[in-house]
Amino acid sequence: MSKLASHFLINKNKFMKFLVCISLVPDTTTKISFVDNDTKFNNDKVQWILNPYDEWYALVRALELKEANGGNVTVVNVGPAENDQVIRKALAIGADDAIRIDVTGDADSFAIASEIAAVAKSGGYDMILLGKETINYNGSNLGGMLAELIDLPFISYASKLDVAGNTATIERDIEGGKEVLTADVPFVISCAKGMAEARIPNMKGIMSAKTKPLNVVAPQGVGSLTSVVKYELPPAKSACKMISADHPEELIRLLHEEAKMI
Amino acid sequence: MSNRYASNFRGFDYLQLDEQLTTEQKLIRDSIRNWVTQSVVPIIEDCAERNEFPKQLIKELGKIGAFGPHIPTEYGGGGLDAISYGLIMQELERGDSGIRSCASVQSSLVMYPIWKFGSEEQKKNYLPKLASGEYLGSFGLTEPNHGSDPASMETKLIQRNGKYYLSGAKMWITNAPMCDIAVVWAKNEVGHVVGCIVERGMPGFTTPSIQGKWSLRASITGELIFDAVEIPESHILPHAKGLKAPLSCLSSARFGIACGALGAAMDCLHHAIEYSKERTQFGKPLAAFQLTQKKLAEMLTDLTKAQLLSLQLGKLHIEGKITPAQISMGKRNNVEMALRIARECRQICGAMGISQDFPFMRHAMNLESVITYEGTHEVHLLITGMDITGINAFE
Numbered sequence: 151m152s153k154l155a156s157h158f159l160i161n162k163n164k165f166m167k168f169l170v171c172i173s174l175v176p177d178t179t180t181k182i183s184f185v186d187n188d189t190k191f192n193n194d195k196v197q198w199i200l201n202p203y204d205e206w207y208a209l210v211r212a213l214e215l216k217e218a219n220g221g222n223v224t225v226v227n228v229g230p231a232e233n234d235q236v237i238r239k240a241l242a243i244g245a246d247d248a249i250r251i252d253v254t255g256d257a258d259s260f261a262i263a264s265e266i267a268a269v270a271k272s273g274g275y276d277m278i279l280l281g282k283e284t285i286n287y288n289g290s291n292l293g294g295m296l297a298e299l300i301d302l303p304f305i306s307y308a309s310k311l312d313v314a315g316n317t318a319t320i321e322r323d324i325e326g327g328k329e330v331l332t333a334d335v336p337f338v339i340s341c342a343k344g345m346a347e348a349r350i351p352n353m354k355g356i357m358s359a360k361t362k363p364l365n366v367v368a369p370q371g372v373g374s375l376t377s378v379v380k381y382e383l384p385p386a387k388s389a390c391k392m393i394s395a396d397h398p399e400e401l402i403r404l405l406h407e408e409a410k411m412i
Numbered sequence: 413m414s415n416r417y418a419s420n421f422r423g424f425d426y427l428q429l430d431e432q433l434t435t436e437q438k439l440i441r442d443s444i445r446n447w448v449t450q451s452v453v454p455i456i457e458d459c460a461e462r463n464e465f466p467k468q469l470i471k472e473l474g475k476i477g478a479f480g481p482h483i484p485t486e487y488g489g490g491g492l493d494a495i496s497y498g499l500i501m502q503e504l505e506r507g508d509s510g511i512r513s514c515a516s517v518q519s520s521l522v523m524y525p526i527w528k529f530g531s532e533e534q535k536k537n538y539l540p541k542l543a544s545g546e547y548l549g550s551f552g553l554t555e556p557n558h559g560s561d562p563a564s565m566e567t568k569l570i571q572r573n574g575k576y577y578l579s580g581a582k583m584w585i586t587n588a589p590m591c592d593i594a595v596v597w598a599k600n601e602v603g604h605v606v607g608c609i610v611e612r613g614m615p616g617f618t619t620p621s622i623q624g625k626w627s628l629r630a631s632i633t634g635e636l637i638f639d640a641v642e643i644p645e646s647h648i649l650p651h652a653k654g655l656k657a658p659l660s661c662l663s664s665a666r667f668g669i670a671c672g673a674l675g676a677a678m679d680c681l682h683h684a685i686e687y688s689k690e691r692t693q694f695g696k697p698l699a700a701f702q703l704t705q706k707k708l709a710e711m712l713t714d715l716t717k718a719q720l721l722s723l724q725l726g727k728l729h730i731e732g733k734i735t736p737a738q739i740s741m742g743k744r745n746n747v748e749m750a751l752r753i754a755r756e757c758r759q760i761c762g763a764m765g766i767s768q769d770f771p772f773m774r775h776a777m778n779l780e781s782v783i784t785y786e787g788t789h790e791v792h793l794l795i796t797g798m799d800i801t802g803i804n805a806f807e
Contacts, residue, residue: 179420197422235435242439350447353477353490353500356439 164315166221166335168212169273170245171266171280171292173201174229174236178285184381191381198236203281205240206348207341211311212279213244214346219313221276222246226269228262230254234364241359242351248364257374263295264372270300276335277318282307282342290340297338305337309344416769417686418453421445421506424678426716429723433495440496444503447476452507457768459630460508463623466630467590469511474545478504478515480523482664487527488540494729498671498722506675509778510631516672517586518542520665522549525595528660529607529652538593538609550591550619552582552610552636553658559584560791560806562597563655569598569606569643576645578608578638584785588634589621595649596636597658607652608643616641627781629774663736666786667729670742671722673750673782676775677715680750683770684708684757691761698760707760711753718746737799744792751779 176182177197185192200209212223225240226249227233237248251265270278278297283290290306297304309328310321313335322329323342351359393401405411423445430438451472459466473479482497483489490496497519505512523542526534541547558564567580578598588594594610594617610617616639621632649657685708688698698704725742728734754776758765765772783789794805 177422179422235438238435239439239442242443350450350476351439351443352475353440353443353481353492353496354485356436356443357485357491359439360436 164219164276164313164335166215166219166276166313167274168216168221168223169270169275169278170204170209170212170223170225170240171278171296172204172209172225172227172237172240173281173284174198174227174233175201175284175286182383184383188381189378198233200236200239201281201284201286202348203283203285203341205243205281207343207345208279208281209240209243209245210346210349211341212277213349215277215311215313224249224273224275226251226266228253228257228265228369231366237364238359239351241362241364242356243349244351244355245362247362250364250366251369252366253369256378258376259289259291260295260376261372261374263292263299265369266292266296267299268370269367270296277313278302278336278338280338280340282340293338293340300338303333303337305331305333305339307342308339309342311339311341311345417683418449420686421449421679421682424681424712424715424719426712427720429719432723433499437493437496437499440492441499441503443476444478444500445506447472448503448507448511452504452511456508456511456630457771457774460510460774461629461768463625463629465510465514465590465632470514470548471545473511473515473518474543479518479545480527480539480543481519483519483523483527483539483543487535488543489523489527493726494667495723495726497668498726501668501672502675502678502722504675505672506679508630508774509672509676509782510628512668512672512675513586513628513631513782514548516665516668517551518549520668521551521661522593522595524664525551525607525649525652525657525661526609529649529657530609531646531650533646534609534649542593547592548587548590550585550587550594550636551658551661552585552588552594552596553662554582554584556581556583560788562658563605565597565599565605567596567598567638569600569608569648571601576608576643576648578610578641578643580638582636584622585619585634585636586628586631588619588636589632591619594619594636596638597655604653605655605657607649607657609647609649610636610638610641610643611647614641614643625781627777629777659736662786663734663739666739666743667725667734669782669786670725670739670746673743673746673779674715674718674722676779677711677718677746677750677753679771680754680757680775681708681711681715683772684711684760687761687764687770691764704760707756711756714749715753718749721745735799737795740787740792740795743787744789744796747779747783748789751776751783754779 177199180196183192216223223245224247225245227237228251280293294304305320307322308320309323312319316334317332319332477490478500481490481492481500485491501512504515526538542549553562555565569578592612596610597607600606618637619634621634688704691698721742754772758772798804
């Protein structure tokens with residue numbers, strides 16, 4: 151690279167501080183059940199993993215931007231000490247450091263957003279990334295709440311993110327097409343499929359994660375605004391009936407008389 | 413393709429042995445598991461059918477850290493402990509014994525002897541390239557006439573007019589036709605076993621492949637032939653003295669095999685359990701029949717015992733207390749267990765069990781090699797026998 155080109159890049163690209171919100175979710179093979187009269191999720195024997203949208207898209211894209219332009223990637227999680235070993239995976243993938251806000255009980259999206267807001271305000275981050283949703287509750291509401299609490303713009307469901315200087319260009323999948331927009335940092339952005347390719351941590355990354363900082367901070371103690379009244383499992387799948395293509399009248403009869411669909 | 417149930421493979425841990433593992437060890441295992449699901453499972457049946465090694469995986473194996481995980485980081489290795497090494501081998505062999513064999517040979521039979529018996533210059537020159545997958549290595553000990561009896565090897569490294577010449581042939585050598593370097597064991601003028609590094613391109617060095625294998629078909633096997641190959645003195649391993657040197661490499665590799673066999677067994681058992689819950693006969697799933705449950709329960713019990721054996725071998729390895737005889741017991745027990753499980757799982761799945769939709773036949777055929785190479789099933793039994801009685805029954 152010529153001296154002129156490298157000078158241009160240094161000026162063009164800003165050293166950025168990224169904050170990536172990571173959540174823990176049950177492994178997708180987990181058998182879901184509830185306790186306490188169906189008011190609590192049964193954590194027994196659950197294998198916890200990083201929420202794929204946080205890991206595959208938000209974290210990896212932050213790392214790619216850091217690798218291209220320089221910067222620092224911090225991951226933040228709200229939860230108990232048991233979460234540390236999953237947080238280590240984020241460090242193994244390449245995050246520089248981690249913050250765990252030591253919340254031990256149940257917390258809804260507002261409580262979690264409030265806890266992260268406290269960390270985000272004091273950290274001076276240029277960009278706060280998170281997955282478009284967690285695969286357990288599928289709420290998609292943390293990003294908006296967080297952005298409001300720290301008074302930053304919020305861009306949701308981004309499938310592409312590039313940065314030049316202080317300005318990011320973002321693609322969002324919208325009904326029937328794409329939307330391209332620009333935004334100056336700082337902002338909060340939720341990341342969807344297309345943003346990056348999942349990375350598998352290699353052995354060196356795993357061993358270096360062991361010594362990276364994982365800072366535990368005390369929670370603000372913001373309470374939840376909602377409480378769960380009851381969980382229900384979806385109805386069990388009923389048996390499948392095969393109807394011969396030679397007898398469409400039988401299909402009509404069953405849809406009318408048994409399924410009462412028509 | 414045998415990826416029918418691969419995406420929901422989560423291993424087996426009936427006795428909560430995960431609690432004995434560190435966060436890093438679990439991350440290492442899970443990373444290799446994910447890599448195998450992503451890179452090995454989708455292609456492996458096809459590779460085995462076509463008798464082709466997936467060369468594109470060599471660099472990937474290097475990148476993820478599967479080459480020389482137990483070699484110090486200053487030489488490009490991972491600096492990992494024995495349990496981590498074993499978990500890597502377990503997960504690779506869940507994919508295929510041939511992929512595990514490739515990594516096993518590279519790590520324990522090529523990188524380990526260079527690290528253990530090589531000069532500083534040799535270590536700096538070769539180990540980082542082997543760790544990254546830039547170089548692929550092979551290990552020449554077995555000969556056409558000397559398998560279980562390596563002490564009788566005929567390959568010679570003779571000094572003549574101030575130069576060293578290597579003559580002879582090695583057979584059944586994993587990676588041979590593709591290797592960039594080979595660590596070769598030979599006898600010197602006075603009959604002592606010495607080791608040297610042979611590079612591809614040295615005049616007189618050829619590596620024909622062995623065709624017609626019904627086992628390890630996704631791995632490439634061949635011969636190493638030396639027709640008076642001139643070996644520079646800088647290529648002789650200065651600290652390797654006697655047959656103990658290559659045998660110590662085998663101890664390292666055999667521990668990896670004991671762990672690797674668990675992966676093949678787990679893959680088979682996982683597929684058999686899933687299929688037996690889906691497949692209905694006489695109005696109920698195969699898994700509802702007592703005979704199926706007996707088979708599954710006994711296999712899980714055997715697998716769990718083998719996992720305990722591997723874990724304890726790993727702990728002894730880390731503590732520096734492990735003996736070659738203990739490793740022999742682990743290799744012998746676990747490979748036989750895996751082969752039995754592969755056959756039994758095939759039986760549970762009936763006709764489907766012989767198809768490429770399931771991994772049983774490929775694993776079973778692979779394990780027929782694994783039960784023979786790096787010390788046959790019989791030789792390992794005699795090692796245990798000698799350890800108990802103090803009497804050598806080999807001859």
